[in-house]
Amino acid sequence: MSEESLEGNCLVAQSGGPTAVINASVAGVVGEALNHPCIEEIYGGLNGVLGILQEDLIDLAEESQQNVRGLRYTPASALGTCRFKLSKEEDYERVLEVFQAHDIRYFFYIGGNDSQDTADKISKLAADKGHEMRVIGIPKTIDNDLVGTDHTPGYGSVIKYVSTVVRECALDHEAMGRHDLVSIIEVMGRSAGWIAAGATLAKRRDVPKDPPHLIYLPEKTFSREKFLEDIQKVLKKERHCLIVAGEGLRDTEGNFLGAGKSKDDFGHAQLGGVGDYLAALVEENLAVKARSSKLGTGQRAAAHCASQTDNDEAFLCGQAAVRAAIAGETDKMVTLVRGEGEPYACETGLVSLSEVANGVKEIPESWIAEDGVSMNYQFIKYAQPLIQGEVEVPHANGLPEYVRLNKKRVRRLLDKYVPES
Amino acid sequence: MSEESLEGNCLVAQSGGPTAVINASVAGVVGEALNHPCIEEIYGGLNGVLGILQEDLIDLAEESQQNVRGLRYTPASALGTCRFKLSKEEDYERVLEVFQAHDIRYFFYIGGNDSQDTADKISKLAADKGHEMRVIGIPKTIDNDLVGTDHTPGYGSVIKYVSTVVRECALDHEAMGRHDLVSIIEVMGRSAGWIAAGATLAKRRDVPKDPPHLIYLPEKTFSREKFLEDIQKVLKKERHCLIVAGEGLRDTEGNFLGAGKSKDDFGHAQLGGVGDYLAALVEENLAVKARSSKLGTGQRAAAHCASQTDNDEAFLCGQAAVRAAIAGETDKMVTLVRGEGEPYACETGLVSLSEVANGVKEIPESWIAEDGVSMNYQFIKYAQPLIQGEVEVPHANGLPEYVRLNKKRVRRLLDKYVPES
Numbered sequence: 001m002s003e004e005s006l007e008g009n010c011l012v013a014q015s016g017g018p019t020a021v022i023n024a025s026v027a028g029v030v031g032e033a034l035n036h037p038c039i040e041e042i043y044g045g046l047n048g049v050l051g052i053l054q055e056d057l058i059d060l061a062e063e064s065q066q067n068v069r070g071l072r073y074t075p076a077s078a079l080g081t082c083r084f085k086l087s088k089e090e091d092y093e094r095v096l097e098v099f100q101a102h103d104i105r106y107f108f109y110i111g112g113n114d115s116q117d118t119a120d121k122i123s124k125l126a127a128d129k130g131h132e133m134r135v136i137g138i139p140k141t142i143d144n145d146l147v148g149t150d151h152t153p154g155y156g157s158v159i160k161y162v163s164t165v166v167r168e169c170a171l172d173h174e175a176m177g178r179h180d181l182v183s184i185i186e187v188m189g190r191s192a193g194w195i196a197a198g199a200t201l202a203k204r205r206d207v208p209k210d211p212p213h214l215i216y217l218p219e220k221t222f223s224r225e226k227f228l229e230d231i232q233k234v235l236k237k238e239r240h241c242l243i244v245a246g247e248g249l250r251d252t253e254g255n256f257l258g259a260g261k262s263k264d265d266f267g268h269a270q271l272g273g274v275g276d277y278l279a280a281l282v283e284e285n286l287a288v289k290a291r292s293s294k295l296g297t298g299q300r301a302a303a304h305c306a307s308q309t310d311n312d313e314a315f316l317c318g319q320a321a322v323r324a325a326i327a328g329e330t331d332k333m334v335t336l337v338r339g340e341g342e343p344y345a346c347e348t349g350l351v352s353l354s355e356v357a358n359g360v361k362e363i364p365e366s367w368i369a370e371d372g373v374s375m376n377y378q379f380i381k382y383a384q385p386l387i388q389g390e391v392e393v394p395h396a397n398g399l400p401e402y403v404r405l406n407k408k409r410v411r412r413l414l415d416k417y418v419p420e421s
Numbered sequence: 422m423s424e425e426s427l428e429g430n431c432l433v434a435q436s437g438g439p440t441a442v443i444n445a446s447v448a449g450v451v452g453e454a455l456n457h458p459c460i461e462e463i464y465g466g467l468n469g470v471l472g473i474l475q476e477d478l479i480d481l482a483e484e485s486q487q488n489v490r491g492l493r494y495t496p497a498s499a500l501g502t503c504r505f506k507l508s509k510e511e512d513y514e515r516v517l518e519v520f521q522a523h524d525i526r527y528f529f530y531i532g533g534n535d536s537q538d539t540a541d542k543i544s545k546l547a548a549d550k551g552h553e554m555r556v557i558g559i560p561k562t563i564d565n566d567l568v569g570t571d572h573t574p575g576y577g578s579v580i581k582y583v584s585t586v587v588r589e590c591a592l593d594h595e596a597m598g599r600h601d602l603v604s605i606i607e608v609m610g611r612s613a614g615w616i617a618a619g620a621t622l623a624k625r626r627d628v629p630k631d632p633p634h635l636i637y638l639p640e641k642t643f644s645r646e647k648f649l650e651d652i653q654k655v656l657k658k659e660r661h662c663l664i665v666a667g668e669g670l671r672d673t674e675g676n677f678l679g680a681g682k683s684k685d686d687f688g689h690a691q692l693g694g695v696g697d698y699l700a701a702l703v704e705e706n707l708a709v710k711a712r713s714s715k716l717g718t719g720q721r722a723a724a725h726c727a728s729q730t731d732n733d734e735a736f737l738c739g740q741a742a743v744r745a746a747i748a749g750e751t752d753k754m755v756t757l758v759r760g761e762g763e764p765y766a767c768e769t770g771l772v773s774l775s776e777v778a779n780g781v782k783e784i785p786e787s788w789i790a791e792d793g794v795s796m797n798y799q800f801i802k803y804a805q806p807l808i809q810g811e812v813e814v815p816h817a818n819g820l821p822e823y824v825r826l827n828k829k830r831v832r833r834l835l836d837k838y839v840p841e842s
Binding site (some may be wrong): 082175205294 | 435467496502584590594596597604623696713714715721722723726810823
């Protein structure tokens with residue numbers, strides 16, 4: 001940890017799937033960077049590492065105050081993002097070349113585990129090649145599956161939205177007064193069921209029989225028989241059965257339920273058929289109607305229903321990344337560290353990038369109730385504080401008014417580079 | 422129109438699919454009924470006509486002020502609803518018997534066209550049998566397909582929510598920076614495309630190229646070839662293609678898309694609705710990725726994103742129904758009458774129930790652009806005012822806090838009656 005002041009420019013970029021609060025982290029970086037005279041220019045890399053490879057940099061200091069303020073409540077990745085995975089040696093070297101050309105001494109990469117892995121490798125390469133710089137990762141993912149941090153910015157907002165939708169659907173279903181409606185809400189979560197689990201917050205605290213009646217997590221192997229039994233048990237007692245299912249459910253052979261054929265750029269199977277699959281299963285096997293909803297992309301971009309706590313923490317992580325870098329830290333990711341006891345309090349910490357890279361944090365087995373389809377008190381205690389407070393989004397003409405950056409390009413200094421995908 | 426004061430009890434009930442603002446109409450009825458001493462008891466019928474048949478009545482005057490205030494922002498049907506269609510003569514006679522037993526002289530039925538038809542028949546039967554009473558319908562439907570009214574309460578809120586989701590998804594898709602992503606958002610609307618059309622409001626006023634890029638309405642016969650061409654045109658110019666599709670799209674043979682059980686057409690099971698069907702069509706025929714979302718029940722219950730204008734009008738319709746009945750009107754439905762010129766203003770009117778019953782208001786052909794997949798200025802001028810203003814929903818513990826009525830039952834006076842469904 002070098003304590004001497006490092007002079008140069010800073011670069012912030014976003015990677016992976018957008019969230020409702022990832023731009024709040026950019027706002028945190030920009031705001032804090034302005035406080036430190038050793039940071040000269042504040043650049044943004046467009047479309048994650050892809051933009052860095054292509055020398056697509058913008059001057060964030062040129063953005064209006066209004067735009068930077070607007071990043072606090074604008075969803076998705078204002079700098080653009082990518083799912084491009086750096087793998088070739090020449091790609092890594094190109095990144096370093098760009099950093100050297102633009103005197104990038106501070107690099108902040110906002111993303112999930114793949115992105116923290118990339119940041120880790122860039123950091124190590126820079127050290128090897130003698131380019132002194134500080135690389136700090138900023139956590140981001142609605143999936144909440146990053147290790148080393150209590151939770152990730154983005155998670156609180158997605159579960160606030162999903163729980164709101166579940167609570168509203170519950171009232172709708174109750175009103176229909178039927179005894180034979182099964183409704184499935186499919187939510188994101190490829191390998192971990194954190195989002196589906198979070199829907200449990202829709203239950204009123206003192207009414208445990210409230211929907212969601214059943215929650216299916218990718219952590220648990222899906223059994224047709226148990227699924228149909230679970231539903232029948234609920235229908236015996238309640239007027240309808242509202243189910244939340246994570247998209248990444250797998251059968252006993254490890255196949256994704258309802259999976260399509262296509263794969264994303266990291267080779268992960270593209271999912272999204274679980275809700276329809278389960279609805280068909282119900283209608284074919286039980287004499288009841290079944291409906292499904294698929295919240296899709298909207299759930300990770302639902303800034304109109306974002307958590308103020310989540311938003312504040314995303315901003316804080318951006319600020320903390322800059323402060324850590326200035327203090328001489330490098331090759332670390334900012335973490336959220338929950339205080340012990342009540343009321344909920346959270347501060348930031350640091351963890352080695354290599355510890356985070358490619359790890360996956362699963363829901364502790366002990367937080368899942370014995371029935372396998374509901375969450376117990378430990379989970380609720382964990383998740384409840386993360387959805388507190390409502391972000392006030394300015395509206396114009398009846399709709400949220402989000403900002404788009406002006407993106408004034410930084411002049412290119414290098415030859416063109418075409419990364420092979 | 423009888424001008425003499427009619428003394429007796431009033432009954433309000435809700436029917437058909439819930440909306441985000443249907444309870445605001447109940448609040449309007451209750452609030453206004455309290456102003457008129459000729460109305461003695463204020464009853465609510467549970468689960469629409471089904472509850473009336475079964476003499477399931479509650480005393481709304483016994484509900485707390487807090488609960489009645491809470492109806493202003495609580496989605497779905499607080500009184501419960503049904504899709505039961507009165508058809509048998511004995512059912513109609515039972516309704517009248519219940520009205521006579523409980524001295525119901527004012528009946529307010531909140532619903533869509535089926536419900537207005539029911540109200541019409543009840544009203545005529547009461548007149549035939551010499552039970553003096555006033556029957557006023559209150560319009561309600563997210564589908565906006567009721568004739569005789571400029572628009573229906575419930576519509577403004579659903580399109581505000583859908584447009585918000587589209588605007589947020591648009592930012593997400595832009596951020597992904599791809600050139601080959603097609604995204605389909607399936608919205609409600611079996612026979613009329615008002616909801617899908619309303620998504621056009623997501624475009625910023627001065628940015629016509631904003632998503633939704635393509636809108637598919639049930640009013641237009643779906644053509645595979647045109648669909649694929651439409652998308653290719655968009656992808657040539659934009660970085661992605663965001664589509665909004667009404668669930669009730671039909672092919673040239675009149676079959677609903679995605680309703681078929683065939684699993685062979687596109688290589689995998691067609692379990693879902695229109696969104697999945699269209700996504701499969703794209704992936705199968707164009708070398709691009711396609712994703713779909715299905716907003717499902719949540720869209721009609723999304724009080725967390727309701728329109729204040731819509732909410733105010735729903736309340737106003739409830740009040741106007743009571744005033745009309747007190748003034749001696751009967752066998753009418755309250756309508757919303759838009760003032761001419763700007764700014765937008767709306768007052769209530771009345772129309773014969775028989776004119777409304779079972780009619781369907783389609784989108785004027787001239788409001789659909791020539792390309793068949795976008796809305797022109799007349800539609801936008803029509804729809805824009807309906808989403809203005811945000812309803813403030815009280816939150817507790819991070820989620821909207823909606824009310825449930827206490828439902829103090831009115832003592833039954835008649836023998837049990839079991840309607841045949």
